[in-house]
Amino acid sequence: MSRAQEQSRQRRCGDVRLRGFSDRASFEEAIAWLDVHGRPGLPAEDISVDAAQGRVIAEPIVAPADIPAMDCAEVDGYALRSAETEGATDYNPLLFTLNEPSHPLPLAGAVMVSAGAPLPAGADAVLPFDATQLKGATLEIFAAVAAGSGVERSGQQVRAGTALIESRRILRPQDAGLLRSIGIDRVRVVRLPRVRLVIAGPKAFTGHPSAGDANGPMLGGLIRRDGGMVETMNPAEPRCEAISQAIAEPGADVILVAGRTGTGPDDEAPLALAKVGELAIHGVALRPGGSAGMGLTGTTPVLLLPGDPLGCLCAYELLAGRLIRSLGGRSPELPHRVREAEVGRKIVSAIGFVDLCRVRLVDGRVEPVGSVEVGGLVSSVRADGFVVVPAPLEGYAPGARVKVHLY
Amino acid sequence: MSRAQEQSRQRRCGDVRLRGFSDRASFEEAIAWLDVHGRPGLPAEDISVDAAQGRVIAEPIVAPADIPAMDCAEVDGYALRSAETEGATDYNPLLFTLNEPSHPLPLAGAVMVSAGAPLPAGADAVLPFDATQLKGATLEIFAAVAAGSGVERSGQQVRAGTALIESRRILRPQDAGLLRSIGIDRVRVVRLPRVRLVIAGPKAFTGHPSAGDANGPMLGGLIRRDGGMVETMNPAEPRCEAISQAIAEPGADVILVAGRTGTGPDDEAPLALAKVGELAIHGVALRPGGSAGMGLTGTTPVLLLPGDPLGCLCAYELLAGRLIRSLGGRSPELPHRVREAEVGRKIVSAIGFVDLCRVRLVDGRVEPVGSVEVGGLVSSVRADGFVVVPAPLEGYAPGARVKVHLY
Numbered sequence: 098m099s100r101a102q103e104q105s106r107q108r109r110c111g112d113v114r115l116r117g118f119s120d121r122a123s124f125e126e127a128i129a130w131l132d133v134h135g136r137p138g139l140p141a142e143d144i145s146v147d148a149a150q151g152r153v154i155a156e157p158i159v160a161p162a163d164i165p166a167m168d169c170a171e172v173d174g175y176a177l178r179s180a181e182t183e184g185a186t187d188y189n190p191l192l193f194t195l196n197e198p199s200h201p202l203p204l205a206g207a208v209m210v211s212a213g214a215p216l217p218a219g220a221d222a223v224l225p226f227d228a229t230q231l232k233g234a235t236l237e238i239f240a241a242v243a244a245g246s247g248v249e250r251s252g253q254q255v256r257a258g259t260a261l262i263e264s265r266r267i268l269r270p271q272d273a274g275l276l277r278s279i280g281i282d283r284v285r286v287v288r289l290p291r292v293r294l295v296i297a298g299p300k301a302f303t304g305h306p307s308a309g310d311a312n313g314p315m316l317g318g319l320i321r322r323d324g325g326m327v328e329t330m331n332p333a334e335p336r337c338e339a340i341s342q343a344i345a346e347p348g349a350d351v352i353l354v355a356g357r358t359g360t361g362p363d364d365e366a367p368l369a370l371a372k373v374g375e376l377a378i379h380g381v382a383l384r385p386g387g388s389a390g391m392g393l394t395g396t397t398p399v400l401l402l403p404g405d406p407l408g409c410l411c412a413y414e415l416l417a418g419r420l421i422r423s424l425g426g427r428s429p430e431l432p433h434r435v436r437e438a439e440v441g442r443k444i445v446s447a448i449g450f451v452d453l454c455r456v457r458l459v460d461g462r463v464e465p466v467g468s469v470e471v472g473g474l475v476s477s478v479r480a481d482g483f484v485v486v487p488a489p490l491e492g493y494a495p496g497a498r499v500k501v502h503l504y
Numbered sequence: 505m506s507r508a509q510e511q512s513r514q515r516r517c518g519d520v521r522l523r524g525f526s527d528r529a530s531f532e533e534a535i536a537w538l539d540v541h542g543r544p545g546l547p548a549e550d551i552s553v554d555a556a557q558g559r560v561i562a563e564p565i566v567a568p569a570d571i572p573a574m575d576c577a578e579v580d581g582y583a584l585r586s587a588e589t590e591g592a593t594d595y596n597p598l599l600f601t602l603n604e605p606s607h608p609l610p611l612a613g614a615v616m617v618s619a620g621a622p623l624p625a626g627a628d629a630v631l632p633f634d635a636t637q638l639k640g641a642t643l644e645i646f647a648a649v650a651a652g653s654g655v656e657r658s659g660q661q662v663r664a665g666t667a668l669i670e671s672r673r674i675l676r677p678q679d680a681g682l683l684r685s686i687g688i689d690r691v692r693v694v695r696l697p698r699v700r701l702v703i704a705g706p707k708a709f710t711g712h713p714s715a716g717d718a719n720g721p722m723l724g725g726l727i728r729r730d731g732g733m734v735e736t737m738n739p740a741e742p743r744c745e746a747i748s749q750a751i752a753e754p755g756a757d758v759i760l761v762a763g764r765t766g767t768g769p770d771d772e773a774p775l776a777l778a779k780v781g782e783l784a785i786h787g788v789a790l791r792p793g794g795s796a797g798m799g800l801t802g803t804t805p806v807l808l809l810p811g812d813p814l815g816c817l818c819a820y821e822l823l824a825g826r827l828i829r830s831l832g833g834r835s836p837e838l839p840h841r842v843r844e845a846e847v848g849r850k851i852v853s854a855i856g857f858v859d860l861c862r863v864r865l866v867d868g869r870v871e872p873v874g875s876v877e878v879g880g881l882v883s884s885v886r887a888d889g890f891v892v893v894p895a896p897l898e899g900y901a902p903g904a905r906v907k908v909h910l911y
Contacts, residue, residue: 114633115638146721165712173766212768213706213812226521227767249880254880254883261886269885269911270721270722270726270817272885274721274817275813275881275882275885277717277718277720278716278718279712280712280713280714282716305686305687307687309685309689310684311681311682314681315677316677318680359619360633361580361619406678406681406682410678467661474682475571475668476661478668478682504678
């Protein structure tokens with residue numbers, strides 16, 4: 098680290114308690130730090146195909162053999178020799194004898210087959226039932242059929258060795274079905290990130306007497322959405338020593354500490370991380386969520402999220418979630434559906450901060466819900482989604498086209 | 505039922521074995537039947553907020569009290585009387601005494617508060633730490649502050665009685681957080697549909713020696729995606745009697761029978777349903793998946809899905825999934841992300857059938873994968889999504905704009 102970098106780090110990780118943030122990392126610096134520590138991803142593991150739906154495939158899967166492996170009937174009907182059907186019409190039915198599937202097909206012989214069944218030796222076409230009539234063991238056929246008609250050739254769906262499922266794909270229901278149907282029972286997937294959740298903040302931000310903790314259930318749902326496994330560890334007392342212990346405990350791939358990141362005297366989460374690791378950034382030019390921080394304990398990334406639930410939500414969405422998705426082999430980008438729409442009512446934002454503005458779609462146009470400072474968690478509950486306003490902009494005027502990330 | 509309707513029903517539910525489908529219900533008729541039986545939805549149940557993320561809210565949730573319930577600090581800092589800060593600047597600091605939160609605020613008194621904490625009686629503003637310096641119990645302040653600055657007024661986020669979460673909304677992580685933070689621990693949600701899965705078809709459609717059943721794992725994943733709880737019931741022998749028994753067993757909200765819907769002699773699923781209920785439709789003008797059927801046992805809807813895995817997938821997506829989503833209180837529409845794009849290579853379809861064409865996006869343009877008849881499950885595995893071609897069309901020419909449902 099150069100002297101200038103070290104000075105910048107010290108300025109950005111200084112004690113902000115009773116002082117305030119003198120300097121914040123830019124949003125881009127925070128993202129760069131997260132990508133360095135998330136991009137390697139976690140190692141792969143072998144699991145059963147049945148358990149693998151929704152998991153991230155770690156290695157490309159190729160067809161181990163032709164699909165289908167042999168010529169098969171494509172329709173229900175009678176397998177026969179196409180040449181022998183020449184001239185058959187409604188007015189000139191031709192006669193065949195019904196045979197067992199196991200026998201070699203005799204001259205003018207036919208075998209009843211279901212779609213998907215192997216084609217009997219000697220047959221080259223399948224005539225559907227509706228062009229036939231069975232009388233005892235004698236089959237009348239009313240239509241001629243070309244060679245290959247009603248037949249799925251071996252390898253017609255795909256040839257042995259062809260790529261079926263690319264690496265980094267999330268396994269779909271039909272993928273699992275196909276793999277099972279070609280005898281593949283186990284697949285290599287990226288291991289699920291083990292995410293430790295340390296709730297260090299005070300419970301209430303609403304003044305309600307029976308208020309419970311908002312951040313635990315909220316972060317739990319978000320982590321699961323992003324493919325992480327949640328392990329909650331609540332320190333008995335949310336002070337420096339106990340938070341340090343919860344961070345230092347081994348066994349997690351990433352640690353989120355929620356709360357105690359601000360400027361109050363008991364905002365000891367950054368201190369707690371520095372004691373058992375390295376605080377790399379404290380304070381990000383992001384609103385809400387500007388008191389977020391990040392660092393390492395050993396090689397494990399630790400994210401500090403604000404205790405105020407809206408700040409916590411925003412810092413999770415734009416920072417922590419990205420790291421969890423990367424570690425699990427998913428795209429680091431936001432996982433929300435995106436809709437482009439026109440701004441209907443001015444979106445106000447602060448120059449120098451990336452702002453996460455909660456918005457509603459009213460008659461297809463974008464309107465802010467609350468404002469950057471005012472809103473609390475309610476604004477994100479009443480919103481249809483959010484717009485991310487880059488740091489150089491002071492918002493969007495009516496008529497601007499923006500991307501809405503839909504909740 | 506009028507005589508004409510009854511005749512139509514008999515024509516559509518006649519035995520197709522060794523004959524073929526003489527008539528099929530239109531796709532619209534099938535949808536109408538599904539909507540009649542799905543739309544009432546399932547009854548509601550009370551569950552904990554923690555378990556309710558991802559569930560469908562059954563009744564609107566309104567704020568039981570103002571949020572916040574009292575005036576709170578919006579920032580970390582010192583709560584004080586704004587009038588007493590008049591004239592304070594860097595060059596003219598004013599002196600305050602630091603007080604305990606429990607005492608009434610004396611003249612020129614200040615109380616240290618964290619964001620979210622209740623405002624002490626007498627204070628009307630919060631001055632952030634960075635405009636102050638604490639020396640023992642004496643506080644120097646370097647800035648004047650207006651009344652209300654740094655304060656979140658009671659009810660500022662939302663007033664008591666305001667709608668917070670509308671009915672039919674899927675509970676989000678931040679919703680769960682907000683409810684917990686205002687003391688709401690239980691919510692009313694739509695009961696999860698109990699979906700019985702009866703695998704009646706043969707295993708192999710690939711000719712692979714170690715082939716397993718594709719439809720069970722595939723349908724399981726799709727049902728879970730659509731919010732259903734899966735109960736698998738595999739008849740010992742996939743013949744009429746055993747299938748009837750699996751259908752007639754009580755305890756399911758909807759029953760899917762996969763396999764035995766075609767024209768072969770052992771395609772007895774329609775017969776099995778008719779024995780213990782009523783077969784309403786057998787054969788739908790849908791490709792792949794045209795041998796699908798539907799009916800009732802008692803008042804429970806029963807869907808018959810083709811055993812061929814691609815037909816099974818398509819009939820699930822366009823028919824069965826709609827019913828499950830409706831019963832669970834979700835939107836009946838397809839749950840996939842939709843992207844509009846231009847057709848790059850001709851999409852061929854059959855007039856008179858709704859076709860589900862698997863497609864790829866190549867340089868942003870839509871290209872078919874396989875064709876309607878050819879493809880098997882592999883085509884849906886190698887596709888990025890699908891296009892639904894309405895019955896009156898024979899496909900889409902290059903340059904047409906279509907909606908792609910993305911896998």
